[in-house]
Amino acid sequence: xxxxxxxxxxxxxxxxxxxxxxxxxxxxxxxxxxxxxxxxxxxxxxxxxxxxxxxxxxxxxxxxxxxxxxxxxxxxxxxxxxxxxxxxxxxxxxxxxxxxxxxxxxxxxxxxxxxxxxxxxxxxxxxxxxxxxxxxxxxxxxxxxxxxxxxxxxxxxxxxxxxxxxxxxxxxxxxxxxxxxxxxxxxxxxxxxxxxxxxxxxxxxxxxxxxxxxxxxxxxxxxxxxxxxxxxxxxxxxxxxxxxxxxxxxxxxxxxxxxxxxxxxxxxxxxxxxxxxxxxxxxxxxxxxxxxxxxxxxxxxxxxxxxxxxxxxxxxxxxxxxxxxxxxxxxxxxxxxxxxxxxxxxxxxxxxxxxxxxxxxxxxxxxxxxxxxxxxxxxxxxxxxxxxxxxxxxxxxxxxxxxxxxxxxxxxxxxxxxxxxxxxxxxxxxxxxxxxxxxxxxxxxxxxxxxxxxxxxxxxxxxxxxxxxxxxxxxxxxxxxxxxxxxxxxxxxxx
Numbered sequence: 001x002x003x004x005x006x007x008x009x010x011x012x013x014x015x016x017x018x019x020x021x022x023x024x025x026x027x028x029x030x031x032x033x034x035x036x037x038x039x040x041x042x043x044x045x046x047x048x049x050x051x052x053x054x055x056x057x058x059x060x061x062x063x064x065x066x067x068x069x070x071x072x073x074x075x076x077x078x079x080x081x082x083x084x085x086x087x088x089x090x091x092x093x094x095x096x097x098x099x100x101x102x103x104x105x106x107x108x109x110x111x112x113x114x115x116x117x118x119x120x121x122x123x124x125x126x127x128x129x130x131x132x133x134x135x136x137x138x139x140x141x142x143x144x145x146x147x148x149x150x151x152x153x154x155x156x157x158x159x160x161x162x163x164x165x166x167x168x169x170x171x172x173x174x175x176x177x178x179x180x181x182x183x184x185x186x187x188x189x190x191x192x193x194x195x196x197x198x199x200x201x202x203x204x205x206x207x208x209x210x211x212x213x214x215x216x217x218x219x220x221x222x223x224x225x226x227x228x229x230x231x232x233x234x235x236x237x238x239x240x241x242x243x244x245x246x247x248x249x250x251x252x253x254x255x256x257x258x259x260x261x262x263x264x265x266x267x268x269x270x271x272x273x274x275x276x277x278x279x280x281x282x283x284x285x286x287x288x289x290x291x292x293x294x295x296x297x298x299x300x301x302x303x304x305x306x307x308x309x310x311x312x313x314x315x316x317x318x319x320x321x322x323x324x325x326x327x328x329x330x331x332x333x334x335x336x337x338x339x340x341x342x343x344x345x346x347x348x349x350x351x352x353x354x355x356x357x358x359x360x361x362x363x364x365x366x367x368x369x370x371x372x373x374x375x376x377x378x379x380x381x382x383x384x385x386x387x388x389x390x391x392x393x394x395x396x397x398x399x400x401x402x403x404x405x406x407x408x409x410x411x412x413x414x415x416x417x418x419x420x421x422x423x424x425x426x427x428x429x430x431x432x433x434x435x436x437x438x439x440x441x442x443x444x445x446x447x448x449x450x451x452x453x454x455x456x457x458x459x460x461x462x463x464x465x466x467x468x469x470x471x472x473x474x475x476x477x478x479x480x481x482x483x484x485x486x487x488x489x490x491x492x493x494x495x
Contacts, residue, residue, distance in 0.1 A: 001177040003435045006184060007206070010213055017041045017182075018390055019381070020202055020217035022189050022231055024048075025055035026165075026370050027353075028223035029172040030377030030397075036179035037400055038381070038393040043215060044173075044181060045204055047188040049441045051169035053298055054225055055370065056445050057333030059250065059287050060280050062087050062095050062161030062371050064124065067267065067274045069116055074123065076352055080371045081124035084161050087371065088128055091168065091402040097129055098162035098279065100265040101144045103155040103317060110134065110153055113267065117158040132158035145259040146320050157262065162280065165370060166445040167406075170434055174403040185435050192220065192234050192362070199235065199360045208437065219384040222364040225336040226296035235362045243366060245295075246335040249302040250287035251310055252328045252452060257284050257320060269313040277314060281420075283328065283452055286310050293334065299492050300332040307495060328453045329493045336366050355383055363387070374398070405434060416463050419456045422447050427467045439465050439482040440489060454494050461486055 009015070019035045021028050024046025032044040046052075064081035065073075088095040102117075104110035117132040136154040140147060143157060173183055186207045193201035193214060201216035222231040226245040258264070258279055266275040278285040289306040307330065315321040338354045353368030353376045363384050368376045378395040385392050409429060415421045422442075430436035430446040442464060444450045449457045465479050465486075472478075 001174055001183060001433060001435055003184065003437070006182050009182060010184075010215075015041075015043070015182075015215070016201075017043045017215065017217040018219065019043070019384065020215060020220045021045070021223060022202070022221065023223035023225065023227075024050040024169075024173070024183070024185060025053055025223065025225055026051070026169060026172075026373040027225070027365055027368065027376055027380075028221070029169055029176065030373040031221055031223055031365075031380050032176040032181045032183065033172050033179065033400070034374070034377040034381045034395055034397050036176050036181035037396050040381075040390070040393070042176070042181040043217070044176070044183045045187045045189055045202070045215075046183075046185045047207070048298060049185045049437070049445060050173055050183075050435070051166040051445055053227075054333040054335065055169050056166035056451075057248075057250070057331050058165045058370050059248075059276055060162055060165055060278060060285060061098075061276070062163050064120065064160075064371070065369075066117070066120060066158075066265070069120060070267075077120070078123050079375060080369070081120075081126065083372045083375050085124065085126045085128060086374060086398055087163075088161055090397075090400060091163070091171065093404045093407070094163045094168050094171065094402070095161050096163070097159050099130075099143075099157055099159050099262040100276075101135075101140055101147060101155050101157050101262055102265050102267060103140060103144075103147050104153050105151050107153055110155060113156045117156055120158070129161070130159045132156055143260060143262045144264060146257055146318050147264060148317050148319055161371075162278070163370075164281070164448065166448070168370075168402070170446065171402050171405050174405045174434070175400070178403060183435075185441075186437060189231065189234075192360075194360060197360060199362050218388045218390060220362055221380060221384060222362055223380075225366070226334045228336060228364050228366050232356075232358070232362070232364055235358050235360055242338070244337045245293050246337050247291045247293050247300055247302075247306070247332060248288035248335060249306045249310065249330060249332045250285050251307065251322075251330055253284050253286060253322045253326050254328070255279065255282055255284055257314075257318060257322050257326070259320075264317055266313065266317055270309070275310070275313050275317075277318075281448060281452060286314050286322070290335075296334055299489065300334055301492055302330050302332050324495050327495050328455075329451055330495060331451050331493060338366050353379075355380055357383065357387060361387060416460045417449070417456055419453055420447070420449055422449060422460065422464070424467050427464060428471050431468065431471050436468075439468065439486045442468070443486065444489075450490065450493055454490050458487065458490055 018040035064077040264277040
């Protein structure tokens, strides 16, 4: 997957594609893989970097959504659990089983949680995840030594899926590339091309070179998540549905706050939401919040109230209590929710995806979650084929293995950091094969350094940018600018 090679193809050939996909997050990449693996010609255009937005800022879980069971959304949970099994089968290098303890502080809740999770496991129909089990106080403390033992009556252990979200996105991109899709990051859609009141293509600008291209296509798919309205407005200002971005923040702390490989799930926090403490890449993620915001941002900022909310609730369930000084990094994602009106509360808005087809033929897909990205993509491509009149070819992604981009990497001992692995060889690989352009691309999404430890990321950033500059033939001014932008970004991830 090489950006320069793809640009040459775009410049030399006046290409017309079966599918033009706008947006390089989970949904857009899923659409690119689904369509290209069916044999259609595909181009994907991402304004920033692949998975720069919400798709790199999830809770890192491949799950059905335990909390939706209590709301009676069994169909939503069932579909997600079915997709969880498919993801584990197709990307076993990324999707792993992770256990959670739900601590119970009275016996009624202990049985209530157990029955609910038995049903959760039953409807999954999956043999690849262990069954839930009820445990006493002693067993609970052995599993999660740092759980608050005061009045503890034991709890329930259940199992779900876990993954590295942006790594999954890059591997899906590599899979689409292997199926001859043409993918671009840092390519901004500036306007839509119309003919006889129907969309026939897009005008794009390469944000790196400032070159512009007109690209024609039978289908244009808007998969830009919380930014969907901006593309819809290029099409028509008549769009009535209300996209309500919901902000979820996550705090990263040391692994000692679980002191084991099993996480904690609290079904109801002080405001009735779910709290996760998830072991991930040798650290622990605490999350998440659910706060409606008015305007989307590519780099959303956590509020002090959100940080305090997570720490307050985590402290109630942990013996060793995390504080602000223990937070190594904070990351924030925005969920693209479709609300009926401006008064809708985030926790009451369905997480189901919605496909909207305009009079001009623009197909917009909003909502959903990482776990169901594949099924969403299949439905979007099916609908697009139907309205465009292309010959129908069936989706094959339910049995399509996701590429393992790092399979043949030589993990030598020359890591730039003692806290996480990042070597010169790996940086060069990211640049040559995975379209890493900026320092942020490598530190945030190709590796997860920025998400794990701000101080260490700042410490190694000059070494990383030196390697990048040499590989990309960049000068000292470029290096200074990259470091300046990166240090500015790290402030958003810091408390």
